[in-house]
Amino acid sequence: MLGDDEDVFDSVTWESPSAPYDVDNTVQPSGPGFKQSTAGTDDAQGPHDPKWEGYLITTVKDPVKELAETKDAYVSYLVLAKTNLPIFSTPNPSARRRFQDFVFLRDHLVKDFPACVVPALPDKHRLEYLTGDRFSPEFMERRRLDLHRFLERISRHPTLQRSTLVRAFFESTEWHVHMHQHLAHPPGPEPTPGIIDNISDTLLNAFARVRKPDERFLDMREGVDKFEDGLVLCERLWNRVRGRTNDGNPESGEDLTADYHDLAVAVQGLGFLESGITDPLNHFSNTLLEFSALMRHKTQTTTDPFLVHLHSLLTYSHANRAVLKLRDQKQLDFEELSDYLSGVTIERDRLSAIISGHAGSTGLGLSAYLKDKVDAIRGADDDRSRVEKMRKLDIKIKELQDAVTTAHETSDAFSDETLREQTVFQYTKEAEMKEMLGNLADGEIEFYQSAMEEWERIIPIIQRIRVDV
Template identity: 25%
Template sequence: MESPPGAVIEVSTECKGVARRDESRDFDDPFSTCSASFEGSVAASPSIESFSTLQDQDDVADLQYDGRELQIRVDNPQKLLSTLETYITFRVTTKTSRSDFEETEYVVRRRFNDFLWLREKLVQNHPNNLIPPLPEKHTLMGQLDRYSKEFILHRMAMLHKFMNRLADHPFLSFDANFKGFITAKPSDFTVLRKSKQGLISRWTDSIQNISGIYLAKGRPHDFDLMLNYSQSLTDKLTSIEKISHRINKEQQEHLGELQQLHPVFNLWSSVEPELGNLLATIGQAFESISTEEQTLVNEFPHITSQPLKEFLLYIDAVKESLERRDASQIEYELVLEELGKKRAEKEQLQSELGQNQETNSQSYAFWKSPENKEERLQKLSASIGDLIKLAEEKQDQTECANETLRSDFERWHLEKRRDLKQLFLSMADAQIKFHEKSLAAWEQVLQDVNKEGRQQTN
């Protein structure tokens, strides 16, 4: 999925009476005192100036159908100022041909915390599915960069991928919270966010940490393979990321030295009249090469670093889904373990009741009387019946979780192959273009040298 083309940042300081054309249907963020941005509310700032180099936004909302029933675009980040906080919202444009939507087009504006809420609800309501990742939250060390062009554009691109992965999912795209996220007006979305989670969600929360205490005993072999593969892939991509960073650092150092050669050769050409043209040509070659290497260094985060980090986050989401699957199986195994204890207790009690009644003396306590044991036996029988039903339910849930996750893993494998292929091809293309242009610069030097040699010969 390609990143949304173009973005604009605006700073909204107060609400005014005229709505923007493409946001008139979405007076947005319900948690701000000013819930939409308007014409005339844009303040001059370095953030806005840095975004002015991007494509014009007049046609951004013109999202053309590409054959999918549901397509989403996340773009147009805006910085909003309220009395309590400053934050960024993103425009979420949806076009659909599905009959379960009342309209064919929706435009809403959501902030990053809204995306976090959506993913948490999907994890709660669909613990058996592989839920795509969101970009990482900014750290305290990166607080000053949270409104930078690079940070916001990277976050916007990942949010765009997140929403389209959900839109392409055959099951998650029908979730009520997801549909409310992309369609609800501000007041309705506020109600949706404040709605209390149900019993199933609370139950899901209560078992999320089970896998951290117990280990699943009967995990299917293919899930063991998936876990090992995920860890291996993490190690390999982490190594690639470290090596790429080291190469980029060396390129930066090389660029610094290369940039010093151009003025040196220019100065040299001024004091060597006979070699002046040749030295000036070599200086131009160094200048051209340094320009291309500067481009390569600047593009490194977008070509290599950010895609690798995004893919590592996706692998973490895979591991999280495996943990949730293990939690479901562990709960089933705990029920079986409890059932085994109850059955053993019942057999022991039946054995005691079958013993010779003469061994019971008057000194026995009431709780050891045969009558009380009969009551305990009846309770155990009822408890065992309930546990058998519960075990059958947990077994069905575990099998359902297995099949659901296998389907999502198969979908992830296809997406992984495509994304990794695109990532490595982009890395290769960037290096090839740099070396091709460097070679062209030196070939031009060679042509000038040969030309000057022929002239001197003649």
């Protein structure tokens, strides 16, 4: 929250990167929400270590139903921030945004920063949209928490937090105008069709594999797999625990809260039969009812938020996996283009050898032999047609050489950025795991302390019961 004075990342030196903003590098960022390390220096940081320019602490609160009683009704949320980033015009920006504004922000961050792990938004296609219950306080509060977590992840990212779109999202009083301007004038040039777009899809298909995988990214992918497997297993177990504690269906036989409630009713009925111990049994019945209520309260305030956060962290990991997959695709583009260039070069050398009378020196293969026979049948095996074909191949080779160089530079740059993204993801994951498990532990401690107080109060009353035999 905005008032917290700790817990974003530990042992991180906040530095001004060579980013698309003019900042004074002599300014040392300071403020709540960050613990700055004084041990590290510029020389101590690796080339793939992320660098932060400052802090951005965000929160989403106060969901309000706008245009009530109309078909255009929607929910708006108050987004607040506290920052020392120089790109913001005020240290405490705020604005009201609807869910579609969050969707626009997320979609264009993905488009503008393809190498960044942009967190996913909560799914819009929920049952509440079909039943008409999307304006219920419970649903709006769940949605608020999901949106708060989305902005929190963006604010922890050293690149996304400095995006001009993020700044406008918090500051702009004419957000719709800014959205139209962003659509009309995107921050990066629109990609133009190149040689890679003209290559047959059989070269760049979904079943192709990277032939020279980088061990660093193989280890990352293995780590992501293990992390997601752990989250899925944890989510499955806690869903089972939740179902057996409070599944909302007393007839299932697995609802402990309902069982304790039924036991309380039975003890109360027993008290009416045993007139000598009616009062102690009523106290015991009330304790059972209170314990049942405590279990239900723990489910609503601790278990359910834990499961929601667990699922959200899983979707965030999926976004990280998508970046790793995109990096592999960049390397695959380079490898396939290199192979295509090699094939075209071999074909050009073969034609040159045939024209010069040294066809046997090129290692003629079966496919080339059949191609020559087909050309002979079509009457296209004369030197003039071969020279024209060589001229076209020379042009294609030049284009392919440029494309291979570009693909190699893109692959290397994407790999470097992916390494930084993994570090940022690890920071964010650790911070969220600490918060999530801390909230779970606090909820469990509160539940057992309250339960102990209730049972300690009833034990002396039970011990005073005397039954004549």
